Amino acid sequence: MLRLPKFEVRTPESLDAALALLAEFGPDARVIAGGTDLVPNMKHELVTPRIVVSLARIPELRGVGDAGAGWLRLGAMTSLADVAADARVRAQAPALAQAAGLVAGPQLRTMGTLGGNVLLDTRCQWYNQTYFWREALGFCLKKDGTLCHVVEGGSKCVAAASNDTAPALMTLRAELVFVGPQGRRVTPIDDLWLADGAANKKCASDELLVEVRLPPTGPGHRGAYGKLRERASIDFPLLGVATRIELDARGTITDADVVLTALQARPVRVKRAAELLLGVRAEGDAFLAAARAVADQAHRQAHPMPNIPGDAEWRRAMVPVYVRRTLEAAARGAGPVHAV
Amino acid sequence: MRVLHLLINGDRVTVAAPEHWTLLEVLRYELGLTGSKQGCDKGDCGACTVLVDGKPVLACLTLAALCEERAVTTIEGLLPAHVKSGGSGPDPVQAAFDECGALQCGFCQPGMMLSARALLDRNACPTRTEIQDALAGNLCRCTGYTQIVEAVELAVAKHCGVAPRRPGSARPRGRSRPPPRRA
Amino acid sequence: MIVESLDPEGPYGAKEAGEGPLHPSLPALSNAVFDAVGIRLRELPFTPAKVLKALAEKNARSTPLAGGRV
Structure with a gap:
């Protein structure tokens, strides 16, 4: 059983009223939308606001x-x-x-x-835990402590x-x-x-x-999302891959973009994705070769930390696989890509 | 404490509860509606699933103070709602779970049945994949899900007038065995 | 549930009562993985990460150049 720390709930009915509450209570106030991130974090005493401001009535x-x-x-x-x-x-x-x-x-x-x-909020196995659990380990860099349990001697949080x-x-x-x-x-x-x-x-x-x-997209826009996880529900991504391909009227790629998430503290763009895919027709062997080149580049850039569930080596090995599959799915106008 | 005006299973309820309590806490500890289970209490397991305005949500992550003027349905409300709408006995989903033996310890069952009810309310004849997707947020640690999915399929089959699969048969029976492999 | 008997097979004489019928299915699954890809998993759960690691070790043993493309 996880009890919430005490707080008051406010339900402003306009944007101005909500902003006034945030201005009045400053850091003592937190905004609640769906509550699926904030409520577990409050139960773990990661955030302990005095006032919770709901946006549900705006x-x-x-x-x-x-x-x-x-x-x-x-x-x-x-x-x-x-x-x-x-x-x-x-x-x-x-x-x-x-x-x-x-x-x-x-x-x-x-x-x-x-x-x-x-x-x-960012996630880490040493952070998303109860107060009791975190206290027993002397807390961590992200909350209440000075020590990073993921990177030895680390001075920057890697959640x-x-x-x-x-x-x-x-x-x-x-x-x-x-x-x-x-x-x-x-x-x-x-x-x-x-x-x-x-x-x-x-x-x-x-x-x-x-x-x-x-922004608007044209008829040549293709996009797909791939997600690595251990079961088909509830899980946060162990790896997320978003791809975008723009095609001209003949099916040749004019622009592309690939962004990865769940690897480090911020989402990461794969370098040179557009350059490697530019001018390639989005089908057949040439496309597969270009998609593999992007996948290799993603693999070089990806260094997952062992701070979220799933073996870090496996997550890294899956980076090129998911990048290639998600690019192929986008080219086919298909997706999403997920194995379970 | 805060006075809350809630609409639970069709009844208008006025209850005083601490302002920071979740809907699950108010249901279980103020109203005695213990059918909604307190499992992980942090949004992983789905045992506390209730319907708010007909949609499945997790009561353990929902603040009770934000549920005023919204219709909450718990497992206790399924039978009365079914009877009120002209049916007899339990909700067809409950009857199908009973018929299929779709439980072992029973802890996940209220959440499972409410997720299934919400699915059938918006899609009366779902496919097996749609059923599995709709139940994906409810964990069962006992059964392996086969009979649970079959129970929802049975309720669907009865509603849509199709012959149900035989309970307990995830795969068609009488399939020939593969030939033995030689080393 | 406590069954008050001394089971020579159980730890401290404990006797199981519920999940016994499940036990053969786990080696059966392990055997199926071995049959399919030739690796022996001895620790539950059989996650993709463990399969991949065991495959890499197997490939490293058999052919030094093995390790396919993505």
Whole structure:
């Protein structure tokens, strides 16, 4: 039995009221969306806010809509289940729909939100534990302590970015809309990340993520998501691979992007993916050879830490396999890729 | 403490509970509805699954204070809801679980049956894959899932008027054995 | 459940009562893995990571150049 530490619940009915609460209580307040990340973390006393501010009663934060000029707006409170099932998202951003559909299990996708998944806390076997457990080991670098149990003598936290939607949004060049005391701020999702597991996102505590915006894609857009995990539900990714391919009218690749997650504190872009795939027709042996070149590059870049479940060597060995398979799935207009 | 106005299994309930309690704690320790099980208590196992506005959610990660004005269905509400809508006896999902012996210790069963009920409410005739996907968030440590999936298939078969598979037969019976291998 | 008897096979004389019928299935699965890919797994669970590791060790023993493409 895991009891929550005491807090008060506030349910503002407008964005301004929510921002006022965040301004009033500062670091003592935490925002709750679906609760699937915050509530277990509160039960583990990783975060102990005095005030929990729910966004559930602010209707404009929910739903998928047209943002003009072919852009799609996804409210931050849209559930992952709704993102995965939305016809416009599936057509315009298949990798995102697939990634959202592979997060955890059905109940958690019903509860969990897109905004919550983007802003998911990093994960580590030495961090996501009860207070009792962590205290027994003298705590860790990310919370309450000074010692890293993963990297001997490590001075920087290596807890892993574990959000499935983040790499997909990065390949799609999504933009995030934050609202804070200074007004609206629009930032490319690439600029959100810091390479520090203790706090891997540039987001102030008095700001709210209100919207994710997706740029238009053409008929030649292909995307897929691959997820390595030990069972078909609930698990966080042991490895996540998002791919994007743009084809011209003759089926030749004009642009490509591959982003990996669950390897280190932030999602990682595979270098030279576009260069290696450019000008190749997205079928047959030439494509397979190019996809393998990208897979080899991903393998060179990937150094998974032994701080999330699953043997680190196995996770590293699966990086090129999942990159190749997910590129092939994207080329075929298929996906997602997951073995279980 | 906070006074909560909840809608549980069709009944309007007013209950005072600590503000930081989860829906599961209020159901079990204030209302005595212990059918929703407290398993891992952190969103891994699905034993606490309840329906909120008809959708399966985990009561252990849901704050009770955020459930006001929403319709909560627990395992205790399935039979009354079935009877109220003109049926007799338990919900067809419950009857099928009974018929198939789809349990061993029974701890996962309320969550399993509510996930199955939510699936059948939105898709009355799902395939085996759709059933497995819908139950993917509910762990059973006893059975290996075969009879659980068969129970939902039996409920589907009865509802859709198709002949059900024989309970206890994950694979078609009478299949010829593979020839023995020679070293 | 406690069965009050001294079982010479059980640790400290303990007698199991429930899961005995499961025991042959585990070596059967291990045998199936051996039959399929020629590696002997002796520790549960038989995870993909353990299979991959055992395959790599087997390949290293048999052919020095083995280790296929992705």
